[in-house]
Amino acid sequence: MLDAEQLDAFGRDGQLTVPDLFSTEEIDRALEDLAQWDAEFRATLTDEECEWYLEDPSDPSSSFSKLDDPVFHRAAFRALAMAPALVEAVEQLIGEGVTLFFSQVFCKPPEVGGPKPVHQDNFYFAPSDTEALLTTWIALDAATEENGCLHYGLGSHREPVLVHTAPEGEPFNLQVPADVAKKYPMTPAPVPRGGVSIHHGNTLHQSEANRSDLPRRAVTFHFLRHDARLVNPALAYNPAHAVFIPSSRGDAEARS
Numbered sequence: 001m002l003d004a005e006q007l008d009a010f011g012r013d014g015q016l017t018v019p020d021l022f023s024t025e026e027i028d029r030a031l032e033d034l035a036q037w038d039a040e041f042r043a044t045l046t047d048e049e050c051e052w053y054l055e056d057p058s059d060p061s062s063s064f065s066k067l068d069d070p071v072f073h074r075a076a077f078r079a080l081a082m083a084p085a086l087v088e089a090v091e092q093l094i095g096e097g098v099t100l101f102f103s104q105v106f107c108k109p110p111e112v113g114g115p116k117p118v119h120q121d122n123f124y125f126a127p128s129d130t131e132a133l134l135t136t137w138i139a140l141d142a143a144t145e146e147n148g149c150l151h152y153g154l155g156s157h158r159e160p161v162l163v164h165t166a167p168e169g170e171p172f173n174l175q176v177p178a179d180v181a182k183k184y185p186m187t188p189a190p191v192p193r194g195g196v197s198i199h200h201g202n203t204l205h206q207s208e209a210n211r212s213d214l215p216r217r218a219v220t221f222h223f224l225r226h227d228a229r230l231v232n233p234a235l236a237y238n239p240a241h242a243v244f245i246p247s248s249r250g251d252a253e254a255r256s
């Protein structure tokens with residue numbers, strides 16, 4: 001359960017780090033499941049999927065840079081997303097009764113994992129209520145400034161959803177123009193393995209390249225309160241992959 005100080009910090013900054021939410025065993029199980037998924041998915045990859053998911057699309061043996069919908073596809077990630085401590089924190093911040101509508105694993109392999117430009121998740125997802133969407137980012141490896149932790153524009157959740165553009169040929173790489181982004185200096189948010197960084201859907205954030213010799217793997221869970229919906233999102237999200245999350249107070253209570 002988040003305490004009053006943590007709730008105040010989230011309200012002020014639009015971001016909160018909870019350093020010790022998951023145990024070593026829970027993260028170990030997720031990484032084992034990820035390794036198995038990597039092997040199974042790699043065996044069936046189409047050219048289009050190589051382009052979308054691999055660090056080097058011309059090399060089918062190169063690392064995945066991301067994987068979509070781990071919570072829908074893999075039991076160990078579903079267990080993380082439904083962990084009572086996480087769900088309770090999410091419901092404290094956006095209200096009771098949530099669906100996980102999208103999740104992603106982000107891998108930054110040592111030395112080659114690239115940066116992610118400044119963006120707001122609410123531009124990608126376009127929720128009907130910007131206060132009804134929350135991202136939780138779980139560190140599967142300790143995330144540091146050297147290996148590419150997230151950086152946040154603290155307080156930027158008070159901005160409206162800003163115009164984003166994408167470089168030619170990279171429609172998925174949406175970002176706010178540099179002159180707008182620079183209004184908000186970016187503060188690094190290192191997260192220990194098993195810790196969680198939680199951010200508001202309007203909070204500007206980015207990550208740097210992995211300059212270390214260690215991997216930086218993380219999983220994001222995107223939650224939406226049940227009374228909201230995605231209105232014309234920037235990319236396509238498969239509604240059949242959404243996962244209902246039982247309320248931390250029990251379903252019957254949350255529905256009443």
Ligand SMILES: O=C(O)CCC(=O)C(=O)O
Nearest residue numbers: 106116121137207218220
């Ligand atoms: O993990 C990363 O490097 C990027 C994640 C991200 O941008 C997000 O969770 O919205």
